[in-house]
Amino acid sequence: MDMPQTPSPAAVRVAALYCFTRFDDFAALRAPLEAICREHAIRGTLLLAHEGINGTIAGSEQGIAEVLTHIRTLPGCADLDVKLSTATTMPFHRMKVRLKREIVTMGEPDIDPLASVGTYVEPQDWNALISDPDTIVIDTRNDYEVAVGTFEGAVDPRTRTFRDFPEWFRAERTRLLGEGKPPKVAMFCTGGIRCEKSTAFLKQEGVDEVYHLKGGILRYLEEVPETESLWRGECFVFDQRVTIGHGLVEGTHALCHACRRPVGPEEQTSPLFEVGVSCPACHSERTDEQRASYRERQRQEEIAAARGRAHVGAVRESKDGQGGPS
Structure with a gap:
């Protein structure tokens, strides 16, 4: 066969x-x-x-x-x-x-995006919405993703996983929205799926004017010309391309296979960056023994690649364990 x-x-x-x-x-x-x-x-x-x-x-x-x-x-x-x-x-x-229990893990069992979500905003209309001074813009992605790139003026929740978002919002709600009539809230993520849940969550929490970027950052970078863009940096993606830029072209970041964080061009010149072993962000978080193990894994992967096949150690999850745009 x-x-x-x-x-x-x-x-x-x-x-x-x-x-x-x-x-x-x-x-x-x-x-x-x-x-x-x-x-x-x-x-x-x-x-x-x-x-x-x-x-x-x-x-x-x-x-x-x-x-x-x-x-x-x-x-x-x-x-x-x-x-x-x-x-x-x-x-x-x-x-x-x-x-899976959820196709994107928020950990809020009562959230149903089929019942209620925010208002979709086309990429061509997004700039006007987030430039409005009465709009709060929230990046629903995780800290390592936001560090690579985000929209100008967006709030960074500094969450490590999407599960942290509800707790973050409940703790920060008064500071973000104030005590009077809430401002408009615009949220975005990589491909749109996290915003389906995060906007449904905010509506359940009593926030009425909630909007999200239709198709996520990916569609914005595909459809909005770079000369008109309010996006700054690159967009982290959950595959071996690591990041992409305007026009969905591959970006300049590498992936640290020890901690799963993206590593920018400047960080790649650091003596603490070793392919498959460590990066400046995680070098102090690992022991010499762990780095020795990673180094051997990297060596085995390079041998496997030279033979035209993937080494089993090369198969790794995203930090959220998600399989797609989140």
């Missing part, structure tokens, strides 16, 4: 996708979805839960199209939200379809 071929680097298409819907038996969807992904040599991670599907996958243009066609046949997924981009090399090591 002939095995499907991995697409050439120039042909790698990346699809970041999600859909909130209700799957009565989401476990039954796993095997057929995994089979069609493997049939077309697709790699990446897809998460399935009662509340829907989320993930990022990569492969040939035809293979991605086939998988998206299959996903759109699933209950409630006809209008699947997809952001397409390209990569110069395959950004994933293997294909995983996982069953």
Whole structure:
């Protein structure tokens, strides 16, 4: 039996996708979805839960199209939200379809984005909204993502995971919104999925005028010209590209495989940065013994790469354990 071929680097298409819907038996969807992904040599991670599907996958243009066609046949997924981009090399090591409690983990069981979410704002209208002095702009992503880039004037919650967002907002609500009529609140994230939950959460907390960027930062960087952009820096993505910029071109950051933080060009020149072993942010957090272990893992990965295959140690999770735009 002939095995499907991995697409050439120039042909790698990346699809970041999600859909909130209700799957009565989401476990039954796993095997057929995994089979069609493997049939077309697709790699990446897809998460399935009662509340829907989320993930990022990569492969040939035809293979991605086939998988998206299959996903759109699933209950409630006809209008699947997809952001397409390209990569110069395959950004994933293997294909995983996982069953989860949530497709993006907030830890608030009563939040239902199908019942109530904020008002969607098209990328072309986003600048006007966040430039309004009566608008509070909140970046719903995690600290390591915000450090790479964000919108001008946005509030950074400094959260380590999305689970921390509700507690942060409840603690900071009065400082942010004041005691009188609340200002408009505009929120954004990488691909839109975290904002589905964060805007639903704020509405449940009694905030009426809540808005979020439709399609997230990815669609903004794709559709808004750099000359008109209010985005500053690059956007962290949950794959081996690490970051992307305007036009969804690959960015300049590397990934520290010891701590999963993005490492900028200047940090990459630091003596504390060693590929696969440490970066300036985590060097003091690890022992010599740990770094020796990472160094051996990196050596094994380089040997495996030279032989044209991925070493098992190369397969690592994002810091949130998410599979897609979050």
